[in-house]
Amino acid sequence: MNNVYTIQEIMTLKFCELSNVVYEAILAELTRQYKDMIDRLLPIFDKAPVYQLDQYVDIYKFIVVI
Incomplete structure (x- = not known):
C-alpha cells in the first residue's frame, strides 16, 4: 500500500519524496487552496x-500513519 508511513518517515520525508499517488492527491488539495500562487509555492512545498x-491541508486523508 503506497499511503502507509511510520511517524519517523513522516517527520523526515520531504513532500517531493512521497509516492506519486499521495503526492498528486495532496498537490490537488494545495492547488485548490492556492490557485494562482501554486507555481511559486510548489518549490517551497516540495522541500x-x-x-x-x-x-x-489535511494530509491524513491521504496518508495512514502506523
Whole structure:
C-alpha cells in the first residue's frame, strides 16, 4: 500500500519524496487552496517535510500513519 508511513518517515520525508499517488492527491488539495500562487509555492512545498504540510491541508486523508 503506497499511503502507509511510520511517524519517523513522516517527520523526515520531504513532500517531493512521497509516492506519486499521495503526492498528486495532496498537490490537488494545495492547488485548490492556492490557485494562482501554486507555481511559486510548489518549490517551497516540495522541500518541506511532510508533517509541516499539515498546516495547509489535511494530509491524513491521504496518508495512514502506523
